[in-house]
Amino acid sequence: MTKMSKPLSSRWLVWLFFLSGMAAIIYQIAWQRVLFTSFGVNIESVTIIVSVFMFGLGVGSLLGGQLSKKYFDTLPHIFLILEIVIGAFGLISMPLIKWVTLGTLHMPLLVLPLVIFGILAVPTMAMGATLPILVAYLHRKTHLVGQSVSTLYSMNTLGSALSCFLTVIVLFRFLNLSTTILFAALINFTVGYLVFRYMRELKKAGAAP
């Protein structure tokens, strides 16, 4: 178990969180553009996307903290489910936002932002929940809170940072907005698949996940 789980948990999972951070920022940049066509290019759109990401990440973090206590023995499973939820939402996000925009076109101006906020809160909460869950998992392996948080937080943020440049220099140039979002969803599914493989290998080795 030591031979397999240590490199997998402290390096492999950390890299998966790097990828997860990449996907999150692609969504943020892409959804912001989709919202611009719904709300207009204004500070309200930027505020909605920033606020919903912050709200989702914050509330998700609190929920993730609870989940990390309740499901302490199955933390990788929870992480896997969250990645699948984020990716699945990514797939339907563009048509969903457009559909909601059309449906609320003639309602009071405040309705659309509120509905969009509610919709985007789902994937962003899932994103927020992943950090405490992985921190709890890595802490179980290393017993160092700060190191666990720092490693995951820095890798996740560096993934996001790299993704900013990747999105505007490469993805938006060679793909379209919709295919860029599809690319982000594929990252989530890939992460989910790799977590699944990790758990399967631990099971084969007879170790607890």
Add this chain to the structure above:
Amino acid sequence: MSASLRLTLALAVSCAVGFISLSLEIVWFSAFSFAAESRAGMFGFALGAFLFGIGGGAWLGFRQCSRKNTEPFLFIAAVLMIAAAVNFLGIPVISKIAVLADGILVQFGNSRMLNTAVFLVFQLGSMFLVAFFLGGVLPVLCEGGFGDRDGNADGLVGQFTSWVYAANILGATTGPLLTGFVLMSRYSLDQMLLAASTALLVLGLAVLLAAPSRPRQKIGGVVVTALLAAGMGFGYPVLYGGQTLERIHFKNAFRPDTRFKHKVHNRSGIVAVQADPRGDIIYGHGIYDGRFNLDPIIDSNGITRAYAFATMHRNPKDILEIGLSGGSWARVVLDYPKVKSMTVVEINPGYFEVIKNYPENATILNDPRATFHIDDGRRWLNRNPDRKFDFILINTTFHWRENITNLLSEEFLRLGQAHLNPGGVMYWNTTDSKDVIFTASKVFEYVVRFAGFVAGSDSPFDMTIAEKRQALLSYRNNGKPVFRPEDEKSREVLERLSNHPFVNVRDEFLAGGHRLITDDSMASEFKRPWWY
């Protein structure tokens, strides 16, 4: 320090750092996009630099956490003070570098372009540094606040992390809301940067005093804080001088006496005006957005393109203009006697404030035929499906600017088309992009060009030269004819506009070789190399 006090301090600092970090992200991004002329992709660049800083700072925190003999809160106090100093010095130092670098860069060709690139790289570097020091705080807070260095509380780790993280997020949510919606409309960029540095300094001092440290460390920290505060207090008028916008706009061309004549900074962006004898120049968030000039002979702002609207439609009674800028175009349209009503949709209320300084243009604000809406043009059209117009006029900004797709895409043109009366015309600026004309050709049956503009309609542009001439001669500004055939220069302009042949270029452009701009493709913004 007791466990509960550590936790309380950790949560308070986490929240405050989140607030200041995200506020600074907005302030720095505003300055960066202004300096970068709002080029497409700049949001990604700025966000990337900021996140690299946060991520790198977290790595710094990681190293700090592995040193078990140091007090985490002392480390936090130190990085907060460094962040305060870097934030304060950032833009003035970059500005100095831009001027100094000019002498070297001029030997490599296009000095202005190279200088802009150098300026932006240094600005990204400053954003990175500020974020780097702030990014080191959160992980150390988790370690310092939790205080379980022996790892005896596995089940609580996730929950504790979530509290600190959530406190950080709470600050990070309220920060942009308060800063973006309230503070940036009331305070200048200079004041915002000074306020953020001061807040960081105060926070650093508070953490230092609350931290369990030796008296010598506390005294040393207070002395450093006092020195930094004094440096900022005395340095502010010297380094900033109320000219931050001028520094980041003019870059290498900035001189101590360079000042904008008017500037309005609000949540929609920055409107600035530069004095110029050929008509004051108005800048919309860092890029040329027109001049205050109505004279077709001077034509320093290409105002003849506005006069030409009368030669494209025989009876344009109801007009929609999206984007007001300095109001020169709206004044010209209202000077055409056939116009019965004009609807103007402008997203930035700052333009109205600026226009009030120019009496000739300010008359549009009291013209009974004109109505104004502060809104996004696309949203306004979507929410007013029953409004129809004879003419839709948009002096669109440069096709490579961030989010311009919203006004150039096929979807937007079809939306505009649906708001035209039979025979109506849509007329907008291509800023020399052939992709814009190609996209127009996909939507309209008749597509004609005029001096960098394109006009689309489902009816032919078939006014005769005599009709055009008559239309132009009917313009009246303040009761006086605009075009005077007896004046040689005026006659020259009149004949040029009257004789301009409106040739349908639709088939020529549909033949291929161009990119279709759609909401999905964002072709004019991103389908060229990012340095274009």
